[in-house]
Amino acid sequence: EPEVTQTPSHQVTQMGQEVILRCVPISNHLYFYWYRQILGQKVEFLVSFYNNEISEKSEIFDDQFSVERPDGSNFTLKIRSTKLEDSAMYFCASTLGQGVTQHFGDGTRLSIL
Amino acid sequence: AQTVTQSQPEMSVQEAETVTLSCTYDTSESDYYLFWYKQPPSRQMILVIRQEAYKQQNATENRFSVNFQKAAKSFSLKISDSQLGDAAMYFCAYIGGGGGGDDKIIFGKGTRLHILP
Numbered sequence: 753e754p755e756v757t758q759t760p761s762h763q764v765t766q767m768g769q770e771v772i773l774r775c776v777p778i779s780n781h782l783y784f785y786w787y788r789q790i791l792g793q794k795v796e797f798l799v800s801f802y803n804n805e806i807s808e809k810s811e812i813f814d815d816q817f818s819v820e821r822p823d824g825s826n827f828t829l830k831i832r833s834t835k836l837e838d839s840a841m842y843f844c845a846s847t848l849g850q851g852v853t854q855h856f857g858d859g860t861r862l863s864i865l
Numbered sequence: 866a867q868t869v870t871q872s873q874p875e876m877s878v879q880e881a882e883t884v885t886l887s888c889t890y891d892t893s894e895s896d897y898y899l900f901w902y903k904q905p906p907s908r909q910m911i912l913v914i915r916q917e918a919y920k921q922q923n924a925t926e927n928r929f930s931v932n933f934q935k936a937a938k939s940f941s942l943k944i945s946d947s948q949l950g951d952a953a954m955y956f957c958a959y960i961g962g963g964g965g966g967d968d969k970i971i972f973g974k975g976t977r978l979h980i981l982p
Contacts, residue, residue, distance in 0.1 A: 785969065795910070795956065797969040808969060841908055845970075853900070854960075854970060856910040 754778040758844050758857035765834055766865055773829045773860045775844030784827045785845040785854060786819065788812065795843065801827065831862075839864045867892045869959050871973035878947045879981050885932075886942045886976045888957030899933065900958040900970070901942045903951075913955070916940065944978075952980045 757776040765771045777784050786798040800807040801819055816832045827846075831838055841861050845854040868891045878884035890899070901913040916924045916933050923931050928948075932941045944951055957973040 787970070789908075794974045795970075795972040797971070800969055810969075843910060853912060853915060856902075856912075858907075858909045861908070 754855075756844055756846055756855050756857035758842075758860050760860060761858065762861045762863070764863045764865060767836055768833050771831050771834055771862065773831075773842050773844075773862070775827045775829075775846075775857055776825055777827055777844065777846030778848075778855055779825070781846035781848050781855075783807075783847045783849065783854075784819075784821070785847075786829045787843040787845065787856075789841040789843065789859075790837075791840070798829070798842075834862075834864045836864050838862060867894070867959055867961055867971050869957050869971050869973040871957050871976050873976045874974070875977045875979065877979040877981055878944075880947055880949060882947055883943060883945045884947055884978065886944075886955055886957075886978065888940045888942070888973055890938050890940060890957070890959050892938070892959065892961055894961045897959060897961040899931075899940045900960075901929070901931070902956045902958055902972075904954040904956060904975070905952075910956075914942065947980050949980050949982065952978060954978075 759774045784801040787795050789795045797810050799809045799813045818830045821827050841859045843859045844857045847854045870889045897918045899916045903911045903913050914924050914926045914929050923933050928945045930943045954975045954977050956975045959971045960968045
């Protein structure tokens, strides 16, 4: 069964550094998402992406965050200047469209030192 | 705004017994989808079961079933014949707007389920 793939599984970065989290959605999917889960808390929506542009973003997704789909297969989340509070599990998800379940990747654990 | 509430932060059940996890939600939409996701210690997000709001019949997946009460906005998960591998955090989740492709999932805070051998 096709899967959403996320790399790396664990990223350790110094505060203030830029980090890029990578995702390869399922190949025929059209809608892409990033979610975040701070340790011990619920999963929160960050951003949705369709047709090469952001569809919706949450309050968390401020100017230090950006997403892009550079080559038609990868979907990336960039955090420009990381803060301690960015430490979390980041999940990528994709779906074919309306009424179809979102498929999640295994997540990237981001640790900011 | 839509909300999802899980009032049981933790639950325990004896192996082979049945347990029910509670979830309530609030929405003004008539068309939506509800889900239960399982998150084991590895922290993957695994879809357990989903329910379309327009369907009156409760969804079932092997040992997992739901009790969907649309008028009461209640969506509980029943796990029968509990197994040690069922130990995990369980999240109740909601997508509104007919489940349109650009709709976000709204998650509850989760219920940690312990299975006692």
